[in-house]
Amino acid sequence: MLFGGMFMRYSKLFIPTLKEAPTDAEAVSHKLMVRAGFVRQLAAGLYIYLPLGIRVMEKINRIIREEMNAIGGQEVTMPVLNPAEVWQQTGRWDAIGGEMFRLKDRGGRDMCLAMTHEETMTWLAAHDIRSYRELPQIWYQVQTKLRDEARPKSGVLRTREFTMKDSYSFDKDEEGLDKSYQLHLEAYKKIYTRCGIRFHVVQSDTGMMGGSMAHEYMAPSPAGEDDVALCDGCGYAANTELALSVPKASNAPGGNVEEVATPERRTIDEVTRFLKVTPDHLLKSILVMSDSGPVLALVRGDQTLHEKKLAKLIGPHRPGQKDEVKAALGVPAGFIGPMGHKVRKIADPVLKQGTYIAGANKEGFHLRGVSAGKHFSDAEFADIHTAAAGDACAQCGKPLRIERVIEIGNIFKLGTKYSVPLKANYLDEQGNEKPIIMGSYGIGPARIAAAAIEQGSDENGIIWPLAIAPYQVLIVPVNVKDARSMDIAEEMHTALEEKGFEVLMDDRDERAGVKFKDADLIGIPCRIVIGEKNLKEDLVEIKSRKTGVVEKVKVAEAVEAIAKKIVMENA
RNA sequence: CGGGGCGUGGCGCAGCCCGGUAGCGCGUCUGCUUUGGGAGCAGAAAGUCGGAGGUUCGAAUCCUCUCGCCCCGACCA
Numbered sequence: 145m146l147f148g149g150m151f152m153r154y155s156k157l158f159i160p161t162l163k164e165a166p167t168d169a170e171a172v173s174h175k176l177m178v179r180a181g182f183v184r185q186l187a188a189g190l191y192i193y194l195p196l197g198i199r200v201m202e203k204i205n206r207i208i209r210e211e212m213n214a215i216g217g218q219e220v221t222m223p224v225l226n227p228a229e230v231w232q233q234t235g236r237w238d239a240i241g242g243e244m245f246r247l248k249d250r251g252g253r254d255m256c257l258a259m260t261h262e263e264t265m266t267w268l269a270a271h272d273i274r275s276y277r278e279l280p281q282i283w284y285q286v287q288t289k290l291r292d293e294a295r296p297k298s299g300v301l302r303t304r305e306f307t308m309k310d311s312y313s314f315d316k317d318e319e320g321l322d323k324s325y326q327l328h329l330e331a332y333k334k335i336y337t338r339c340g341i342r343f344h345v346v347q348s349d350t351g352m353m354g355g356s357m358a359h360e361y362m363a364p365s366p367a368g369e370d371d372v373a374l375c376d377g378c379g380y381a382a383n384t385e386l387a388l389s390v391p392k393a394s395n396a397p398g399g400n401v402e403e404v405a406t407p408e409r410r411t412i413d414e415v416t417r418f419l420k421v422t423p424d425h426l427l428k429s430i431l432v433m434s435d436s437g438p439v440l441a442l443v444r445g446d447q448t449l450h451e452k453k454l455a456k457l458i459g460p461h462r463p464g465q466k467d468e469v470k471a472a473l474g475v476p477a478g479f480i481g482p483m484g485h486k487v488r489k490i491a492d493p494v495l496k497q498g499t500y501i502a503g504a505n506k507e508g509f510h511l512r513g514v515s516a517g518k519h520f521s522d523a524e525f526a527d528i529h530t531a532a533a534g535d536a537c538a539q540c541g542k543p544l545r546i547e548r549v550i551e552i553g554n555i556f557k558l559g560t561k562y563s564v565p566l567k568a569n570y571l572d573e574q575g576n577e578k579p580i581i582m583g584s585y586g587i588g589p590a591r592i593a594a595a596a597i598e599q600g601s602d603e604n605g606i607i608w609p610l611a612i613a614p615y616q617v618l619i620v621p622v623n624v625k626d627a628r629s630m631d632i633a634e635e636m637h638t639a640l641e642e643k644g645f646e647v648l649m650d651d652r653d654e655r656a657g658v659k660f661k662d663a664d665l666i667g668i669p670c671r672i673v674i675g676e677k678n679l680k681e682d683l684v685e686i687k688s689r690k691t692g693v694v695e696k697v698k699v700a701e702a703v704e705a706i707a708k709k710i711v712m713e714n715a
Numbered sequence: 716c717g718g719g720g721c722g723u724g725g726c727g728c729a730g731c732c733c734g735g736u737a738g739c740g741c742g743u744c745u746g747c748u749u750u751g752g753g754a755g756c757a758g759a760a761a762g763u764c765g766g767a768g769g770u771u772c773g774a775a776u777c778c779u780c781u782c783g784c785c786c787c788g789a790c791c792a
Contacts (some may be wrong), residue, residue, distance in 0.1 A: 167721090658754095
């Protein structure tokens with residue numbers, strides 16, 4: 145065939161594989177994406193996608209588009225460069241800090257690079273939706289977003305510039321929003337399932353966005369940045385930012401109130417060791433500084449205070465410094481007890497029962513026999529601890545599991561948070577002007593790719609799920625100088641492409657070992673090896689990247705065998 | 716933004732503590748041999764040591780400043 149025809153030839157493709165992973169790469173997906181020639185890093189949080197990387201991204205995006213279109217989503221594009229005005233109208237111009245890239249145009253007008261598109265999407269709705277007859281709408285885009293991340297990390301998982309599929313629903317009432325939300329909830333499940341990754345759908349924090357409901361899609365992986373609590377009993381699943389749990393009961397003995405000398409023992413660790421008790425016998429008093437003054441947070445010694453849970457009650461806060469502790473409570477840090485202080489106190493509900501050892505509010509001393517009734521009846525009780533593995537599910541009592549996860553998508557009920565300030569209103573059946581009820585829904589395609597690698601790789605390289613692999617089949621003629629091998633390789637290539645498969649042929653004049661190593665690294669699901677020895681018996685090899693299983697089949701039957709195999713594995 | 720680490724041929728590193736104008740592996744190029752799991756031999760090209768300033772007869776090595784990258788934490792609408 146002239147110039148190799150339209151065949152995808154490895155020798156012509158830019159696939160710069162590396163024997164060694166960059167030392168500064170930590171996450172498996174980061175190392176492998178670089179080594180296998182899918183991406184290159186330009187600067188912190190900025191990545192170049194190479195030909196193989198693009199193929200993967202396009203496959204993921206195609207799946208996303210198909211499922212979005214299936215629920216009535218309509219694709220649009222929004223400018224990446226935004227005027228400040230719309231962001232000022234919703235208040236986010238000021239509310240968002242250094243994470244937003246800002247600049248001025250030549251006329252001196254304030255502009256920003258969009259980090260999400262609630263504003264511009266709502267602007268569009270405000271201008272062009274008039275009547276309830278035009279609702280509902282679902283608009284989406286697959287677009288570049290920019291965020292000046294404080295800390296880009298883990299390769300493609302947290303970058304400053306990234307593609308995001310974001311969709312927005314516009315409804316006339318809450319009922320409509322419920323429906324749009326539900327459509328997305330299901331569409332997202334289909335998307336991740338089709339992409340071949342394992343995931344959980346969990347309740348998530350609506351955060352400072354103030355929406356009424358939110359879920360996150362989480363792919364289990366040690367490279368993740370979130371933790372979720374999961375209950376095998378009732379299916380409860382929530383981000384630990386809000387997961388409720390009932391800690392195991394403390395076996396702390398009761399006893400009288402008495403001071404005990406604990407010289408220079410300040411931390412839970414030091415005190416438990418010194419008094420020969422377990423951490424759940426202690427009460428931890430943590431002073432934080434909120435906008436409305438110091439707040440004393442109380443949790444059991446074996447619990448971890450969850451900052452976000454506390455933030456929901458008292459707003460933004462930070463840990464108190466040593467001198468602030470002294471100033472607010474008159475006690476040196478390390479010996480704070482819950483009793484007697486005038487500051488606001490928030491205590492975890494587990495502390496309602498039992499007696500504990502707490503700081504004595506006196507340097508070098510702790511106090512035994514501290515209980516809620518006697519010592520901090522003035523505290524507000526609220527779940528402020530971090531759900532831990534083994535805690536009981538708040539719904540059914542079964543033990544919770546904690547898993548580390550990558551956030552691969554989220555869905556939010558926004559309500560009228562954006563439609564009111566941007567005046568996105570419609571006229572209802574009675575002719576009354578009402579704000580549109582909105583939802584927003586995001587997916588990070590690059591995170592899907594990274595999660596797929598995190599969940600599927602071995603010491604030799606990537607193991608792509610078939611649906612998002614850059615190619616489905618790799619044909620490896622061992623000796624490219626052998627005419628018969630090449631003829632058969634090209635015939636099979638053509639035959640497989642005619643059946644609709646995506647095929648790459650490694651026509652490089654390299655030793656077999658080199659080709660095999662690259663094949664494993666790149667992770668194409670199905671590999672056909674055409675070698676002279678096997679050819680003498682009219683056989684070729686088919687090897688599954690995932691299982692490693694090799695089968696020899698007759699040349700004449702190879703194409704059918706592969707087609708069948710792929711269809712079966714895809715089912 | 717706080718803490719830590721690192722910047723030396725294309726990639727991965729040594730040299731730095733105890734200053735004396737760079738070395739190893741891989742890759743690249745040429746030739747011969749090899750040819751089913753990252754080949755062997757011979758030869759070659761390629762770095763002024765992130766940048767600036769300073770100390771010194773002399774700086775990759777010491778000092779100051781600066782830029783960049785990574786990790787932990789904070790942040791993450």
